Amino acid sequence: MTGHADVIRVALPAHLRTLARVQGEVELQVPGRVTQCAVLDALEARYPMLRGTIRDQRTGKRRAFIRFFACEEDLSHQQPDAPLPEAVAVGAEPYLIVGAMAGG
Amino acid sequence: MSGVRVLVGTRKGAFVLRSDGKRDQWDVSGPHFPGWEIYHLKGSPADQDRLYASQSNGWFGQLIQRSDDGGASWEAVGNDFSYQGEAGTHQWYDGTPHPWEFARVWHLEPSLDDPDTVYAGVEDAGLFRSADGGKHWEELPGLRGHKSGPSWQPGAGGMCLHTIILDPSSPGRIFTAISAAGAFRSDDGGQTWRPVNQGLRSEGIPDPAAEVGHCVHRLAMHPSRPSVLYMQKHWDVMRSDDAGESWHEVSGDLPTDFGFPIDVHAHEPETVYVVPITSDSHHFPPEGKLRVYRSRTGGDEWEPLTQGLPQEHCYVNVLRDAMAVDSLDSCGVYFGTTGGQVYASPDAGDSWVPIVRDLPAVLSVEVQTLP
Numbered sequence: 001m002t003g004h005a006d007v008i009r010v011a012l013p014a015h016l017r018t019l020a021r022v023q024g025e026v027e028l029q030v031p032g033r034v035t036q037c038a039v040l041d042a043l044e045a046r047y048p049m050l051r052g053t054i055r056d057q058r059t060g061k062r063r064a065f066i067r068f069f070a071c072e073e074d075l076s077h078q079q080p081d082a083p084l085p086e087a088v089a090v091g092a093e094p095y096l097i098v099g100a101m102a103g104g
Numbered sequence: 105m106s107g108v109r110v111l112v113g114t115r116k117g118a119f120v121l122r123s124d125g126k127r128d129q130w131d132v133s134g135p136h137f138p139g140w141e142i143y144h145l146k147g148s149p150a151d152q153d154r155l156y157a158s159q160s161n162g163w164f165g166q167l168i169q170r171s172d173d174g175g176a177s178w179e180a181v182g183n184d185f186s187y188q189g190e191a192g193t194h195q196w197y198d199g200t201p202h203p204w205e206f207a208r209v210w211h212l213e214p215s216l217d218d219p220d221t222v223y224a225g226v227e228d229a230g231l232f233r234s235a236d237g238g239k240h241w242e243e244l245p246g247l248r249g250h251k252s253g254p255s256w257q258p259g260a261g262g263m264c265l266h267t268i269i270l271d272p273s274s275p276g277r278i279f280t281a282i283s284a285a286g287a288f289r290s291d292d293g294g295q296t297w298r299p300v301n302q303g304l305r306s307e308g309i310p311d312p313a314a315e316v317g318h319c320v321h322r323l324a325m326h327p328s329r330p331s332v333l334y335m336q337k338h339w340d341v342m343r344s345d346d347a348g349e350s351w352h353e354v355s356g357d358l359p360t361d362f363g364f365p366i367d368v369h370a371h372e373p374e375t376v377y378v379v380p381i382t383s384d385s386h387h388f389p390p391e392g393k394l395r396v397y398r399s400r401t402g403g404d405e406w407e408p409l410t411q412g413l414p415q416e417h418c419y420v421n422v423l424r425d426a427m428a429v430d431s432l433d434s435c436g437v438y439f440g441t442t443g444g445q446v447y448a449s450p451d452a453g454d455s456w457v458p459i460v461r462d463l464p465a466v467l468s469v470e471v472q473t474l475p
Contacts, residue, residue: 015139019180049180057184065163080400099163100316 037080113142114465151219183240213268225265259283300348324371354403365427388419412456440466
């Protein structure tokens with residue numbers, strides 16, 4: 001999964017779609033290996049207003065009430081530089097950024 | 105014709121209320137940033153169309169929004185509030201050292217003369233400044249780094265820096281207040297700080313007259329007399345006539361001296377407003393009557409202002425940043441409640457009308473007087 005030019009599909013929660021002023025999924029070109037970190041880097045480069053809303057700007061640590069899903073799996077606890085599933089890397093499945101259900 | 109713009113921050117968005125100088129017909133816009141907590145929004149005294157807003161929630165953290173057209177449109181600007189150097193520790197509820205952790209921006213205070221310069225008071229207590237319209241933020245670490253910092257403890261609402269007052273007569277002088285550390289003053293533009301709490305007595309701390317540890321809820325100053333400060337403390341309404349060097353109590357004949365906001369009439373430096381609240385365990389007005397109290401004597405002697413305010417079955421609170429005044433000839437006074445009402449008085453408190461009744465809980469109210 002290196003050097004490909006597939007479009008990565010990213011689904012944002014509603015508040016972040018509003019903030020980024022997008023509707024529906026975001027499509028990103030991700031250079032190099034398709035990892036969670038690379039996808040988030042590309043997302044924040046294109047939509048700088050999202051910096052700090054998904055992960056800490058300095059440490060890269062995921063915010064507590066954010067989850068990352070893809071292909072019906074919870075990837076939230078995987079290493080940021082671990083490769084994403086092939087289906088995400090080729091754009092067949094979206095990478096889901098989810099606001100956790102919380103608040104009672 | 106002159107007018108006013110009232111900026112309202114709520115638990116679920118921001119609202120902008122506009123009226124001409126009569127202040128009897130209101131245009132309401134919002135919610136801006138629906139679903140987000142808007143702890144505070146405030147306009148630049150140097151540019152009425154430049155507004156700053158603190159937008160946050162538990163999922164996505166802190167954002168700062170800026171408007172350059174009086175609130176018609178907004179742009180997300182910088183939101184990196186990283187403490188400078190080693191974060192250090194303060195005291196946690198259980199007495200153990202706890203690392204300083206940024207939670208949110210409670211208060212934004214634009215510079216008096218530069219629209220691009222704005223201060224931010226944050227939780228855990230710290231003071232930040234931006235000189236580029238909010239794009240980048242830098243901590244003024246001298247406050248958090250005061251030798252008493254490791255002993256500061258959070259109040260029930262968190263350890264927040266909630267009040268920032270810029271002295272118009274001394275450009276380097278800044279007052280801040282922190283719950284529950286107390287009031288602090290800088291005379292060098294925020295580089296160094298010292299506590300200014302002499303005269304405060306707080307029965308809830310081991311040494312009631314300690315130098316720090318007081319739960320100050322709010323400070324207020326009249327710009328024409330910046331050495332006179334008023335304070336609503338957790339309990340007690342206080343006054344200083346020497347820029348915070350010493351304080352004396354002016355609660356006088358108030359029905360209770362617990363409360364949150366305090367403000368000063370735009371043209372009468374001795375006219376002060378508070379909203380007495382029953383107690384720290386009953387965050388609602390005494391007897392279910394919502395009453396603003398006004399002193400025309402700089403404290404001690406207070407009169408209830410009730411005309412137009414609910415005088416039965418009212419159990420709302422008025423939070424510390426939720427009162428403001430305009431500077432029209434007949435001074436307007438405004439406050440918002442946790443029940444979602446924003447009340448306006450165009451006659452300095454003699455009578456009140458609700459501008460809106462059913463907003464989300466109001467966190468902050470600011471007013472801009474427009475030419």
